[in-house]
Amino acid sequence: MTALVEAKGLKRFYKVGSGRTRGTLHALDGVDLSIGTGESVGLVGESGCGKSTLARVLARLVEPTAGSILFRGEDIAAIPLRRFVASPVRPRIQMVFQDPTESLNPHLTVGEAVADPIRRLTGVRDTAEIDRRAHAALERVGLPEVLIGRYPHQLSGGQKARVGIARAIAVEPELLILDEPTSALDVSVQAVVLKLLADLRDRLGMSYVFVSHDLDVVRLLCERVVVMYLGEVVESAPASALFEAPAHPYTRALIAAIPDPQRRGARPPRLDGSPKSPIDPDPNACRFYGRCPIGQPVCGTTKPPLKPVGAGHSAACHFAGPPAETLGSQGQ
Amino acid sequence: MSAPPLLAVEGMSLDFRTRDGRVKALDGISFEVQRGEILGIVGESGSGKSVSAYAIMDLLDDNAELGAARLDFAGADLLAGDRSALRGMRGREISMIFQSPRTALNPIRPVGKQIEDVLVRHGPVPRRQAKEKAIAALRKVRIPDPERRYDAYPFELSGGMCQRVMIAMALACEPMLLIADEPTTGLDVTTQAVILDLVRDLVDHSRMAAILITHDLGLAGEYCDRVVVMHAGHVVETAPVADLLARPAHPYSARLIAATPSSASSVDGLASIPGNLPNLLRDDLPLCRFRERCDRAIARCDSDPLPATEVAPGHLVRCWRPL
Numbered sequence: 001m002t003a004l005v006e007a008k009g010l011k012r013f014y015k016v017g018s019g020r021t022r023g024t025l026h027a028l029d030g031v032d033l034s035i036g037t038g039e040s041v042g043l044v045g046e047s048g049c050g051k052s053t054l055a056r057v058l059a060r061l062v063e064p065t066a067g068s069i070l071f072r073g074e075d076i077a078a079i080p081l082r083r084f085v086a087s088p089v090r091p092r093i094q095m096v097f098q099d100p101t102e103s104l105n106p107h108l109t110v111g112e113a114v115a116d117p118i119r120r121l122t123g124v125r126d127t128a129e130i131d132r133r134a135h136a137a138l139e140r141v142g143l144p145e146v147l148i149g150r151y152p153h154q155l156s157g158g159q160k161a162r163v164g165i166a167r168a169i170a171v172e173p174e175l176l177i178l179d180e181p182t183s184a185l186d187v188s189v190q191a192v193v194l195k196l197l198a199d200l201r202d203r204l205g206m207s208y209v210f211v212s213h214d215l216d217v218v219r220l221l222c223e224r225v226v227v228m229y230l231g232e233v234v235e236s237a238p239a240s241a242l243f244e245a246p247a248h249p250y251t252r253a254l255i256a257a258i259p260d261p262q263r264r265g266a267r268p269p270r271l272d273g274s275p276k277s278p279i280d281p282d283p284n285a286c287r288f289y290g291r292c293p294i295g296q297p298v299c300g301t302t303k304p305p306l307k308p309v310g311a312g313h314s315a316a317c318h319f320a321g322p323p324a325e326t327l328g329s330q331g332q
Numbered sequence: 333m334s335a336p337p338l339l340a341v342e343g344m345s346l347d348f349r350t351r352d353g354r355v356k357a358l359d360g361i362s363f364e365v366q367r368g369e370i371l372g373i374v375g376e377s378g379s380g381k382s383v384s385a386y387a388i389m390d391l392l393d394d395n396a397e398l399g400a401a402r403l404d405f406a407g408a409d410l411l412a413g414d415r416s417a418l419r420g421m422r423g424r425e426i427s428m429i430f431q432s433p434r435t436a437l438n439p440i441r442p443v444g445k446q447i448e449d450v451l452v453r454h455g456p457v458p459r460r461q462a463k464e465k466a467i468a469a470l471r472k473v474r475i476p477d478p479e480r481r482y483d484a485y486p487f488e489l490s491g492g493m494c495q496r497v498m499i500a501m502a503l504a505c506e507p508m509l510l511i512a513d514e515p516t517t518g519l520d521v522t523t524q525a526v527i528l529d530l531v532r533d534l535v536d537h538s539r540m541a542a543i544l545i546t547h548d549l550g551l552a553g554e555y556c557d558r559v560v561v562m563h564a565g566h567v568v569e570t571a572p573v574a575d576l577l578a579r580p581a582h583p584y585s586a587r588l589i590a591a592t593p594s595s596a597s598s599v600d601g602l603a604s605i606p607g608n609l610p611n612l613l614r615d616d617l618p619l620c621r622f623r624e625r626c627d628r629a630i631a632r633c634d635s636d637p638l639p640a641t642e643v644a645p646g647h648l649v650r651c652w653r654p655l
Binding site (some may be wrong): 046139156186187190191195198213215216217219254259261270272274320 | 361412460490492521522524525548549555572574588591592596602608
């Protein structure tokens with residue numbers, strides 16, 4: 001699989017506070033990410049881990065502080081935001097946002113909302129052609145013709161989600177970035193939207209970056225999963241390997257927290273507390289240290305790099321490996 | 333089930349008068365909560381889960397018309413008697429926690445003071461002892477460093493911490509019933525697990541019972557003892573949770589289980605539920621409100637009142653053609 005996107009050393013810092021409380025918030029701290037053509041990559045982690053920031057940086061909605069994003073070999077991170085809007089790459093990367101109600105303009109009808117990006121991004125000026133493309137996009141997401149004149153408040157949650165997807169695919173992007181696209185939907189509607197996304201990917205050959213806190217959804221839709229913690233990637237693996245043999249203790253804790261009727265009564269160890277502050281983190285310590293169930297003194301003094309632990313599988317932990325192995329190697 | 337239930341709801345119906353007509357939000361629902369159990373109420377948005385809780389708590393708006401054959405709590409009839417006395421009892425003995433804890437807390441009052449307010453209002457706790465009790469309440473929900481957190485404002489705490497404060501507040505008067513309405517929506521899975529472990533422990537080790545309202549069947553499966561499935565203002569199925577997940581009898585329950593991502597091994601394996609909830613404003617609602625979405629419907633579904641069939645011990649289904 002050739003890489004569509006190759007991101008290297010992505011950083012996004014925010015200056016916070018003033019005077020003596022001044023600091024730098026490391027929202028994204030040196031992330032490498034490669035996305036193959038037609039590949040679906042899931043980004044998971046707790047709130048504040050930087051997954052949404054990464055999605056926005058990749059979509060060029062947020063300027064990275066450092067790093068490069070090679071899109072088909074061209075570094076798009078080097079293009080200033082103002083110029084990027086007019087770049088031919090702009091329509092190639094599209095985003096679907098979390099809340100379908102918040103992300104649609106209440107004053108635009110369904111038809112207008114979908115036609116808008118076509119008019120702005122593709123350079124097509126012919127009204128009939130814009131109309132044709134908008135209709136095609138709406139048809140692809142399964143929205144009936146009668147809804148074209150409706151406003152967002154006249155639609156159900158599932159219909160609004162479809163409009164958000166139709167807008168994004170109307171300009172035929174190669175990379176679709178989805179930020180929690182189903183978290184506001186009921187399970188029955190979520191099922192329909194997930195099937196639609198899988199079907200669109202197969203038919204249009206798009207690559208997906210799928211941000212979600214729901215690991216079950218990621219498991220169903222993604223080939224590869226990237227786990228983030230406090231602005232860094234702690235594990236990256238093919239989905240099946242990640243769920244069957246998670247190598248990082250944080251990933252294991254995340255998986256153990258998925259509700260599971262089979263586990264009823266048996267209480268796996270829970271991950272309590274919250275992550276450390278993302279403001280000026282210790283560059284020499286593992287960011288999970290202190291909350292980690294298997295942390296050792298070395299974790300407080302040497303930061304573990306992301307290293308391979310299997311085929312296409314890497315983890316950033318001194319004691320990466322299945323739980324049993326890790327416990328055995330602790331005494332060494 | 334020989335012991336009398338803690339809460340018995342029988343034939344409860346609820347209409348809302350609106351400008352557009354009457355919304356028939358609940359139609360003859362019945363369920364019980366036993367002492368020492370967590371009862372799950374599951375269903376999609378608009379199925380009537382939350383309004384059922386509001387009805388029990390007497391938190392309905394003025395345009396609501398509530399009727400029930402029976403609404404008993406710990407031997408007291410919640411339908412008869414002095415409303416303000418009942419309200420006091422509800423506050424003491426039934427507590428409720430809501431979604432989005434940050435909006436349910438007063439943003440300009442320290443969280444410890446907010447717990448004190450509840451203690452002083454409902455309990456025989458004098459103000460000067462209240463602080464100690466409030467700190468004890470924070471400790472009980474495992475908030476680290478409760479003496480310092482007592483002075484914290486909601487914005488200084490994470491979402492998970494705010495929800496723990498809500499639970500501390502709900503538990504401060506040691507209620508007999510805790511109603512948790514989607515308590516972990518919007519929280520991380522790691523926090524969700526910690527919060528629900530806590531509720532489970534409290535139910536197992538005190539006299540408290542709980543109702544967990546959720547749309548997540550996986551969650552209900554891990555934490556509830558019995559589950560009530562609701563659809564469009566009807567209770568369609570009631571069963572012990574393992575029994576429901578393994579052998580759903582109502583076509584809606586079966587579809588809902590199969591639409592849950594944790595139950596599927598691929599996207600193709602996910603089931604969907606055709607159609608939407610019927611508009612509850614309609615005057616011609618079919619007797620079975622799932623009829624128009626159901627692939628097993630027969631003529632009888634709209635002509636004869638639905639039977640309540642016991643397909644296994646404690647497993648009730650309201651359907652003419654159960655699975």
